Amino acid sequence: xxxxxxxxxxxxxxxxxxxxxxxxxxxxxxxxxxxxxxxxxxxxxxxxxxxxxxxxxxxxxxxxxxxxxxxxxxxxxxxxxxxxxxxxxxxxxxxxxxxxxxxxxxxxxxxxxxxxxxxxxxxxxxxxxxxxxxxxxxxxxxxxxxxxxxxxxxxxxxxxxxxxxxxxxxxxxxxxxxxxxxxxxxxxxxxxxxxxxxxxxxxxxxxxxxxxxxxxxxxxxxxxxxxxxxxxxxxxxxxxxxxxxxxxxxxxxxxxxxxxxxxxxxxxxxxxxxxxxxxxxxxxxxxxxxxxxxxxxxxxxxxxxxxxxxxxxxxxxxxxxxxxxxxxxxxxxxxxxxxxxxxxxxxxxxxx
Amino acid sequence: xxxxxxxxxxxxxxxxxxxxxxxxxxxxxxxxxxxxxxxxxxxxxxxxxxxxxxxxxxxxxxxxxxxxxxxxxxxxxxxxxxxxxxxxxxxxxxxxxxxxxxxxxxxxxxxxxxxxxxxxxxxxxxxxxxxxxxxxxxxxxxxxxxxxxxxxxxxxxxxxxxxxxxxxx
Numbered sequence: 001x002x003x004x005x006x007x008x009x010x011x012x013x014x015x016x017x018x019x020x021x022x023x024x025x026x027x028x029x030x031x032x033x034x035x036x037x038x039x040x041x042x043x044x045x046x047x048x049x050x051x052x053x054x055x056x057x058x059x060x061x062x063x064x065x066x067x068x069x070x071x072x073x074x075x076x077x078x079x080x081x082x083x084x085x086x087x088x089x090x091x092x093x094x095x096x097x098x099x100x101x102x103x104x105x106x107x108x109x110x111x112x113x114x115x116x117x118x119x120x121x122x123x124x125x126x127x128x129x130x131x132x133x134x135x136x137x138x139x140x141x142x143x144x145x146x147x148x149x150x151x152x153x154x155x156x157x158x159x160x161x162x163x164x165x166x167x168x169x170x171x172x173x174x175x176x177x178x179x180x181x182x183x184x185x186x187x188x189x190x191x192x193x194x195x196x197x198x199x200x201x202x203x204x205x206x207x208x209x210x211x212x213x214x215x216x217x218x219x220x221x222x223x224x225x226x227x228x229x230x231x232x233x234x235x236x237x238x239x240x241x242x243x244x245x246x247x248x249x250x251x252x253x254x255x256x257x258x259x260x261x262x263x264x265x266x267x268x269x270x271x272x273x274x275x276x277x278x279x280x281x282x283x284x285x286x287x288x289x290x291x292x293x294x295x296x297x298x299x300x301x302x303x304x305x306x307x308x309x310x311x312x313x314x315x316x317x318x319x320x321x322x323x324x325x326x327x328x329x330x331x332x333x334x335x336x337x338x339x340x341x342x343x344x345x346x347x348x349x350x351x352x
Numbered sequence: 353x354x355x356x357x358x359x360x361x362x363x364x365x366x367x368x369x370x371x372x373x374x375x376x377x378x379x380x381x382x383x384x385x386x387x388x389x390x391x392x393x394x395x396x397x398x399x400x401x402x403x404x405x406x407x408x409x410x411x412x413x414x415x416x417x418x419x420x421x422x423x424x425x426x427x428x429x430x431x432x433x434x435x436x437x438x439x440x441x442x443x444x445x446x447x448x449x450x451x452x453x454x455x456x457x458x459x460x461x462x463x464x465x466x467x468x469x470x471x472x473x474x475x476x477x478x479x480x481x482x483x484x485x486x487x488x489x490x491x492x493x494x495x496x497x498x499x500x501x502x503x504x505x506x507x508x509x510x511x512x513x514x515x516x517x518x519x520x521x
Contacts, residue, residue, distance in 0.1 A: 344483065345483060346475075
């Protein structure tokens with residue numbers, strides 16, 4: 001697992017959140033909630049904090065420096081017009097406060113900013129060491145097909161893509177490992193490459209899937225689900241997500257059919273077991289069931305499900321160790337499925 | 353030894369000969385529990401395999417004369433209450449000194465128990481069958497303190513420990 005796994009997050013008046021006080025598992029963390037309940041925001045604030053702490057060299061972890069680098073990362077990750085837009089004004093409060101606790105680090109990362117903040121946060125405390133592990137943010141669509149030229153264009157032009165796209169594209173471009181760790185990567189990747197029925201390669205800045213009998217297929221010719229799995233292959237090959245690291249994956253289910261999603265669930269589960277701290281935001285009851293089945297079959301306990309729901313004063317959260325223990329009001333997708341079942345089963349048109 | 357055959361709610365259940373079956377809701381012992389103040393509910397069948405006690409509730413909403421579909425939530429409530437009450441009834445029977453004592457003692461000695469709903473939906477097309485996982489989720493949520501994953505099956509489900517089929521026309 002990461003040297004410093006994310007243990008807890010407390011956030012007040014940040015984005016959609018009124019106040020949340022969350023703890024996380026070192027293995028797999030699943031985040032559920034309705035549209036607009038803040039699932040992506042939760043992933044992004046965790047990503048922005050860990051990415052800032054990873055990108056800062058040890059000597060640069062002063063509060064003064066962090067106040068700028070953290071603010072810049074938050075703006076790059078969320079893309080508001082100004083930093084202060086991320087502080088919500090509900091309940092008459094106009095100051096966002098965030099506190100992140102990392103395992104093995106005595107000092108928390110704690111910062112705040114006001115609605116009129118533009119480019120700096122106030123850092124109340126900060127770890128004295130930078131993070132050794134790399135955070136990875138996977139947006140809901142794959143990036144391999146747009147990779148060629150994307151990073152250089154992002155660096156040269158004003159694009160509306162948020163910074164996670166560029167960061168992740170950078171990581172996808174990292175070359176594969178050599179030496180003993182590459183053997184560990186091959187072992188972890190074998191089942192994924194079986195699912196892909198091929199190997200992922202990079203030639204001249206473009207990615208290909210080398211499929212048996214078909215040769216090199218350009219990523220544009222490969223199904224979206226396979227491209228998503230291929231991103232994981234690249235990140236494991238380079239050691240970024242090999243037995244360590246943080247993975248934040250927003251709606252892995254997007255554009256995938258259930259059989260491919262089952263494969264994705266297996267990959268998520270195997271990454272978490274191999275030592276990556278995984279955070280997945282999802283609407284998919286199918287994915288929740290697959291992850292639950294995978295966890296139950298092995299008796300895994302390093303699992304936390306976080307439900308987010310909009311309340312009158314902002315988003316509130318609840319957490320549980322299993323889907324059955326989380327109140328249904330936080331799992332709108334499941335509630336909607338129950339409602340649909342009743343409508344479908346009693347509809348005349350369904351009695352075919 | 354021959355297979356054990358039982359008819360419940362218009363459906364025929366055929367269990368392997370190694371199973372012991374009781375039509376629990378026909379026990380006089382159970383009938384007494386249904387009276388005030390307990391007003392206990394009960395599953396239709398209690399089936400014992402070598403290591404498992406199955407508490408089976410059978411519902412067929414596809415029959416023309418069946419009750420109206422109660423909804424996922426209410427059905428899950430009803431099955432859960434029946435499961436809890438049947439467990440309590442079986443435990444009481446095991447200590448009763450009456451005619452069901454021996455069966456009750458065998459039942460409570462099993463390593464595990466599984467609450468099972470055998471359900472025929474009011475809609476019989478293939479898409480309707482996709483709602484069985486939803487029903488299982490709903491029951492699992494209600495019955496979470498049992499710490500035993502429920503089983504939700506239909507006549508068409510393959511791989512269950514028994515066979516069942518429609519007996520009505």
